[in-house]
Amino acid sequence: MILEQITDQLTETLTSRVLALFGHAVDRVILQTPPKLAMGDLATPLCLELAKALKRKPREIAEIVTKDIHLPMFVQSVAVEGAGYLNFRFDRGAFTAAHIKTVMTASATDGERVIVEHTNINPNKAAHIGHIRNAVLGDTYVRLMRWLGYRVETQNYIDDTGVQVADVVVGFEHLQKEGIAEVQKRIDDPAVPFDYFCWDLYSRMTAFYQESEEAKQWRRDTLHRIEHQEGETAELAALIARAIVRRHIATMLRLGITYDLLPKESDIIQLHFWNRAFELLKKSGAIFFEEEGKHKGCWVMRLSETEQFEGMDEPDKILVRSNGTVTYTGKDIAYQLWKFGLLDRTFHFRKFLTYPDGHVLWESTHDDPTDPSAPRFGGAKRVVNVIDARQAYLQKVVKEGLRLLGHTKEADNSLHFSYEMVALTPSTAKALGMEISEEDAARAYIEMSGRKGLGVKADDLLDALEQKATDAVREGSKTEGVSDEEMRTLGRQVAIAALRYFMLKFGRNKVIAFDFSEALTFEGDSGPYLQYSTVRVENIFRKMSERGVDAKIDDRSLDALTLTEGLTDEMWELVRISAELPAAIRRAVDSLELSVVTHHLLELAQKFNSFYHKYPILNEKDEAERQRRAVCAEVFRRTMVGALELLGIPIPLRM
RNA sequence: GCGCCCAUAGCUCAGCUGGAUAGAGCGACAGCCUCCGGAGCUGUAGGUCGUAGGUUCGAAUCCUACUGGGCGCACCA
Incomplete structure (x- = not known):
């Protein structure tokens, strides 16, 4: 919020100054974070752009523009550096004190009405990891849009009358020789999830049609009956579709994904x-x-x-x-x-x-x-x-x-x-028991196919992730006295983080060649890494209150901060990257590149972990220094708590 | 044939509407737990940004051609 004010005011100031001094109208002012902290907090190559139009040297223009310039609040200084960049430096203390009060506050929800349609899985088989990418992108987009103030309605369109449903109906009626009563029994059977049963049944249909002209006619008739709501066939189709939709809803709920309308x-x-x-x-x-x-x-x-x-x-x-x-x-x-x-x-x-x-x-x-x-x-x-x-x-x-x-x-x-789609690496496909041709084995990836039953089911992946995460929690050092039930909850939370982050971290135009070991990673560029950082910072504040260490974030400590100017580079970067998050979210939504957000949060978490090792808080004896550190940790804490909610990633109590 | 997408470190990817010395994760190598949790931290090695032209003060980024790969181009959805 505060950073947006600064960029707005700087744009205004620079535009009007260039107009007044040179009579030149600037159509846009690029303000960006310089590559190195030493170069300041915000920079513009404006004078480089102007050089040609004004027929003067960039540095010369820069000197004129900056002379006696009136800088916005929180901007302490401006310097001409490099080829003629204007580098602005902020008043770290004042900025931090102001920023901490508005970290991650959402816009008022009075924006325009938007409908977001996502998921849309054909209700004839279990959801696979390609559907997960769709749903995670859609759900996260919705969360970001709502945070920006849009009134969003989430729709999951159900194509309950298409050929794909008809195929499964034909499968039940002619391959399985089963009607409504038998199918209902399968739906109620907890031993085999109904969408899993249909996954296999559906994959048998292609061969069935190939060997029988009669079957092809059944398919046409079935489709016609479903579309015209005729007889028991239509009833069976509705029963199947509805049961599978319930399975899909349940699968997505495991990831915290919900809808408003079907x-x-x-x-x-x-x-x-x-x-x-x-x-x-x-x-x-x-x-x-x-x-x-x-x-x-x-x-x-x-x-x-x-x-x-x-x-x-x-x-x-x-x-x-x-x-x-x-x-x-x-x-x-x-x-x-x-x-x-x-x-x-x-x-x-x-x-x-x-x-x-x-x-x-x-x-x-x-x-x-x-x-x-x-x-x-x-x-x-x-x-x-x-x-x-x-x-x-x-x-x-x-x-x-x-x-x-x-x-x-x-x-x-x-x-x-x-x-882009989610495909399988040849090794993953092989691990699933698929027969891979020599030709396919040489490819970078193999497309999934519901028709062939080739794919990784969403629930299977989630089960594997939860199992691995629960094991990791169990092996952790801080789990004495933690119940089994609680460890499974923690495992689930870590699994959600791993999967949602995995689906977001790639650019949307990149084909994801799904690899089990890669998706099961809880280290480095991953959702659990963000969780871990957040758990750490939460622990600091919990321990502080337990031990009675004073590090309250009140007006007094914030005032002291503004006066002392004691923020080191590491502390300051934590604050600045946090302040840059709203702009990153805006950019993500405008470009539909949600990976912008995950990438920004990774950077923030990395800075925090360095800070964490270098600047202990609980054991710091100097009160002013301790409070300064606590303020930075608090900025990080509030940012991550808000941001992880936007990504649909839960925050475990311990990891 | 036409259209869309991809090509950046050994591998997987970032690189914001053209801007400062191209970054991260994994892997490799070398270190760090009497100290708020080691799912972590610090450091080292590793890149003719697919190729060739062009535009520009400045190109991984824009334009053209080409190479390699993927996906579309149904009286399916």
Whole structure:
């Protein structure tokens, strides 16, 4: 907060000075942290940029700009250094005293309404680590957005009428020869998780279809019956989808990931969202009926004239098939219109479940009347869809659909939060018992495939992480007298940190080649490292109160701090990096690169651990020095407590 | 064929809208627990930033071409 004030004021001051002194209008002022602490706390290459326009030497400009400059509060000095950089140095004591009062305070939640759609796992099999990346990115993005003041609604779209569900239904009816009663028994059976059973069943379907023409027809019939809600098949599909969604919700809850609403595709169909969108699309001329050629009998969206789709062989997108059924993309356009409040109809809503913390998860429905206690859903100003990069084309089509309908603003506010897939290293795939061809073994990574049953299930990974973390806790030195139950809780907390951090630390455009040993690391650049640092600082303050050591953070100690100016470089860096976090969060959200935040926190934690070894607090006899150190530790503590909450990482009592 | 993405230390990755001597983790090597917890700390070694041009006072970053790898381009989602 305080750093943002300084940058704002410096930008203003420099802009107006350059205008007054040289009659030159600056369109932007870059203010950044210098590479070395000795170069100050904030720097700008402004005078280097101006050199050409003003036809003068950078240092000469710098001297003129800085002469008699009025510096903002907390900025102690400015110096011209290097090729002509302006380096600003802060009043460390005053800055620290001011900063500690506003560390990690969130913005008021009165920002614009945003819908974030994430997770969206087909309800036909267990979640795998690719889904975890999606959900962790989505959930963390939501937390950061809320902290920035946006009013965010989290939606997890359930495609309960697609072919993937149909495949599992065919599997139960024709391979397993099981109906509703038998399937219900499997759902209730605690020995084999239902989503695991379906994972295997689904992977058997490809071969089944290949060897039988009859089976292919069953698949078509099943899909038709599900879409039209016909008979026991539709009922079975609904039962399966619902049971698997519950499993997915439970898996994600292990990571602290929750949702506000589950919109279901079946309800989009039943409530005729598509019919309404279809009318709008036809009326606007965005789509037309193909009388001739390859797409004869289909309704298609003409994209060949759109700049984005130039050069494609087949840029036109079919929205309604020749048999009259709607494609996923068609339904997605209707759904996107609804999210913006552009359809003159909405879902009915009912409670799906209540989370342990009391938060209610709602689902869409079409038959029951809406629960009067339901909040207002939809009608957002901005829509963010967290979907992997392979679906970029589809996302573009949806966006273009809005534009063709004349909703230019909404098209611009439709954001595809794109990220690359999680693949497996050949060694991991082999460890899972997969048969790897020689060709595949030579690759850097192997793509997961739900259809082939090739992948690491989310719950399996979490189990392994929890086991390893619990063992690590047990081996720790500080666990005498800790119950087994408590150690498992600590293990779970460490596992969450390891996995969430692992999914965030890579840039979103990097393919993650998943490797067990790498994901199971609790050292270095990892979530547990952040936890460990936080546990340490919490321990200091706990011990201080236990031992009656005085290191209260009150106005007196803060005043003393401002007067003494005794902050060493190490102490000061702790404060400054903490103060830079809000800017890092802003940058992360604007660029959708959440790794910016994890990276910043790693740096902060590293500084703290150095500080920790160099500057003992409890045993420091000099009171002023002890309080100075305690203030820095407190800044770190508040920063990490707030930041880990934003990353969804719990803070263990001990590790 | 067209489009998107990736290429930086032995390995995995950072490097913010072009800015100061390219950083971190792991691995390797050498150290550090009578001292708030060693899941930690300190130090050493390790880089023609895929290649070749170009723009610029300044390029890992922007432009062009190329090389190698990945992913898309369904009446699937």
